[in-house]
Amino acid sequence: MSDEQKVQEELHEQVEAETEASAEAEAADSGDAQGDALAAATQEIADLKEQMLRLQAEMQNVRRRAEADVEKAHKFGVEKFANEMVGTVDNLERALAAFTAGDEATQAIREGVEMTLSGLLSGLAKFKVEVVDPVSQPFDPELHQAMSMVENGDVAPNTVIAVMQKGYTLQGRLLRPAMVMVSKGAPTINENA
Structure with a gap:
């Protein structure tokens, strides 16, 4: 073999080696790129799934609120x-x-x-409109409006002794409080006076 052929063969081998090395580098780079693309796609899928679950939960909450509003409208219409x-x-x-x-x-x-x-x-x-007529019952500030307090030793303190205007409730919700007079007990006598 001549020197020229040896040189050409060496050059050819060298070119082949460089080509293989660059092909391996490209394969490694494309593998990294594919790995990066795969990781990015997996993350995007996870983000989209989370977003979808949040939207489903929000829609369920909106549906529940709407049903509650409709129920209240029927109940208190x-x-x-x-x-x-x-x-x-x-x-x-x-x-x-x-x-x-x-x-x-x-x-x-x-x-x-x-x-x-x-x-x-x-x-x-x-x-479901009910009358609140609390004569002889304990005073309840959620249902009654005290118009005055009267000293009365015959009944326990904070007892309704008279109703000036009846109260009303609708499905347990107060429409109008009962206007009442409440006892405050017997007067105390000061013996030192």
């Missing part, structure tokens, strides 16, 4: 109407109190007012 009817009940009760006993001329009118009042009260009861 008659609140304004009931407040208006409570005033009518008060007026009918005042009309009954104004009738004098034994007056034959107004007996038919009294019976008509009584029937109207009982019909109105039964209609309100169908919609």
Whole structure:
């Protein structure tokens, strides 16, 4: 073999070695690039799954809130109407109190007012409007509004002794507090005076 052929062969071997080395480097680089791309894609998938779960949870919360709002609307939808009817009940009760006993001329009118009042009260009861009439019960600031306190030794302190205006609740929610007079016990006598 001639020197030229040896040199060409060595150059050829050297070129092949360099080509293999660069191919291996490219393969390693592409493997790293593929590994990086795979890791990035895996992270993106995990982020998207988390985002999807958060959106599902948020939608469930929105659905629950909407259902609760609809339930409250059904439950308390008659609140304004009931407040208006409570005033009518008060007026009918005042009309009954104004009738004098034994007056034959107004007996038919009294019976008509009584029937109207009982019909109105039964209609309100169908919609869960209940009367708060706390005579002889302990004072409850959540249901009663104290108009005055009266000394009274016959009943325990903080007991309702008179109701000036009945209260009403709708499905357990207060529509109007009962206006009451509350006992504050017997007066104390100072013996040193």
